[in-house]
Amino acid sequence: MPQIIKQDNKEPITHIATAEEVKPLLFQKLMEELDEFKATPNEEEFADMLEVIDGIAYAFNLDMEKVLAIKTEKLKERGGFYERIILEKVIE
Numbered sequence: 001m002p003q004i005i006k007q008d009n010k011e012p013i014t015h016i017a018t019a020e021e022v023k024p025l026l027f028q029k030l031m032e033e034l035d036e037f038k039a040t041p042n043e044e045e046f047a048d049m050l051e052v053i054d055g056i057a058y059a060f061n062l063d064m065e066k067v068l069a070i071k072t073e074k075l076k077e078r079g080g081f082y083e084r085i086i087l088e089k090v091i092e
Contacts, residue, residue, distance in 0.1 A: 026056045063067065 002012040017025060030052045037045040056066050079085070 023056075023059050026059055027051060030056065 002014055005012040028051065033045065033049045033052050037049055054064070056062075057067065
């Protein structure tokens with residue numbers, strides 16, 4: 001982003017976020033990107049969300065290979081969203 005601002009002959013004022021400062025900023029950015037995707041659902045907006053998710057994984061020291069393996073296991077055990085099944089209630 002600073003490079004784009006400089007191309008417009010403007011001067012960006014920046015700082016490097018601390019490890020703790022960046023976490024809530026990433027959550028906020030994810031919400032912004034989600035809103036953009038909801039308004040314009042396309043591959044570019046979805047990619048923006050994934051980029052922020054990668055940043056969150058890095059900020060929290062998460063192993064994305066492990067995350068994806070867990071995702072695959074959960075899909076096998078519980079199914080996914082592809083079938084569009086909605087749980088309305090559970091009768092005891």
